[in-house]
Amino acid sequence: MQGTLGKKRTILGFLLPATIIYFAFVVVSIIWAGYYSFFDWRGVGEMNFVGFKNYITLLTEDPVFWLTVKNTIVYMIINVIIQVFGGLLLAIFLTRITKFRSFLQTMYYVPVVISSVAFCQIFIKLFSVTPAGVVNSVLSIFSSSFLEMEWISNADISLYVAAFVEGYKYVGLYMVISYAALIAVPKELSEAAIIDGANLFQEYLYVRIPYIKGVIVANCILVVTGSLRSFDISFLLTQGGPGNASELMSTYMYKQAFSSLEYGYGSAIAIAIVIICLAIGFGFRRITEGKEE
Numbered sequence: 001m002q003g004t005l006g007k008k009r010t011i012l013g014f015l016l017p018a019t020i021i022y023f024a025f026v027v028v029s030i031i032w033a034g035y036y037s038f039f040d041w042r043g044v045g046e047m048n049f050v051g052f053k054n055y056i057t058l059l060t061e062d063p064v065f066w067l068t069v070k071n072t073i074v075y076m077i078i079n080v081i082i083q084v085f086g087g088l089l090l091a092i093f094l095t096r097i098t099k100f101r102s103f104l105q106t107m108y109y110v111p112v113v114i115s116s117v118a119f120c121q122i123f124i125k126l127f128s129v130t131p132a133g134v135v136n137s138v139l140s141i142f143s144s145s146f147l148e149m150e151w152i153s154n155a156d157i158s159l160y161v162a163a164f165v166e167g168y169k170y171v172g173l174y175m176v177i178s179y180a181a182l183i184a185v186p187k188e189l190s191e192a193a194i195i196d197g198a199n200l201f202q203e204y205l206y207v208r209i210p211y212i213k214g215v216i217v218a219n220c221i222l223v224v225t226g227s228l229r230s231f232d233i234s235f236l237l238t239q240g241g242p243g244n245a246s247e248l249m250s251t252y253m254y255k256q257a258f259s260s261l262e263y264g265y266g267s268a269i270a271i272a273i274v275i276i277c278l279a280i281g282f283g284f285r286r287i288t289e290g291k292e293e
Contacts (some may be wrong), residue, residue, distance in 0.1 A: 032273055036267035039255050043263040054268035064244055065269065068252045069276070075163045075234070075248060075278075076227035084219045088175030092204060094175070095182050105179070109172040116169075120236035123165050127151040155245035156237045165231040170226075174219050181212040195235025217288045224284055228277045249273045 037055070040048040058065055090108055094101055111119060126133045132140070132147050139146035151161050185208050193207045209216070231250040234240065240247035240255070253273060257266025 001089045013196075016127075029248065030271070033267040033270045036264055037271050039264045041264045042261040043257075047264075050264070053273075056263045057265070058268050058272060064247070065249075065252065065272075067244055068249045070230055071159055071246065072248045074159060074284050075166075075225055075230065078160065078163035079167045079170075079227040079230075080220055080223050082164065083171050083174045083223045084216065086167065086171045087219070088178045090171065090175040091178035091182055094179050103177070108175050111169045112172045113167075116232040116236060118164070119169055120233060123237065124152065127161070152238055155242045158242065159246040162234045162237050165237055166227075169233065174223070177215060177219060178212070182208055182213040185211045220286060220288070221281060225277055225281050228280060231272060231285060249276070
């Protein structure tokens with residue numbers, strides 16, 4: 001009994017600091033944002049109570065907000081494909097090679113540790129039109145029209161470019177997680193599959209990948225929630241433009257609160273982001289739990 005109590009105290013001792021920090025910086029911030037969302041306030045001066053007016057405006061009179069919701073969902077789907085499944089493919093590749101494995105792991109992971117500002121500046125130069133960046137210069141080999149191809153300032157593809165850049169930045173993180181899970185699969189399972197006549201593709205499809213299904217689901221949840229509140233890459237690369245073509249919920253909230261000084265309305269958008277993140281996150285979890293059962 002004493003040993004069990006001691007273990008609980010030890011666990012509590014490790015959890016308590018993180019819990020306090022989480023409540024102080026996340027939960028309290030959400031509560032304050034919810035409070036401010038009921039006011040018409042410019043960040044300074046008098047606060048005028050308006051009740052649910054900000055939410056009514058948000059839901060019924062602001063088409064830009066619904067555009068940002070659609071953009072964010074598209075952004076999320078692209079990031080799930082690149083980060084989770086791209087990372088899984090890279091991890092499978094790493095399990096099949098023996099030479100230069102450590103070097104490739106390091107190279108894949110390097111974008112994760114580069115600051116977002118520096119990372120976006122690199123891609124701005126790569127996608128540059130005047131002078132022609134590396135991307136346009138290489139593509140111009142196939143067609144000279146690519147020399148004048150706009151990537152970041154093209155309203156039709158700027159959202160996809162921003163999503164690709166964020167996906168590329170963090171794919172190495174999920175590659176490491178997937179690789180660690182794959183090498184932990186018991187060798188007996190693979191050997192049994194090979195004895196039963198499974199080829200390499202079938203071994204991964206029916207044995208290894210199903211075994212790490214829990215890890216894949218956890219990665220999806222992390223990417224989904226992260227993409228829904230993503231800010232830095234999109235803002236630094238496109239600033240939501242041109243127009244609102246690549247505007248996300250988070251960048252729109254920032255502009256309303258700190259650029260337009262509509263702090264109450266920006267807080268209402270922040271609460272909407274929290275609700276949408278929770279709804280999609282829990283919904284995704286329920287779906288995956290149902291499939292696992």
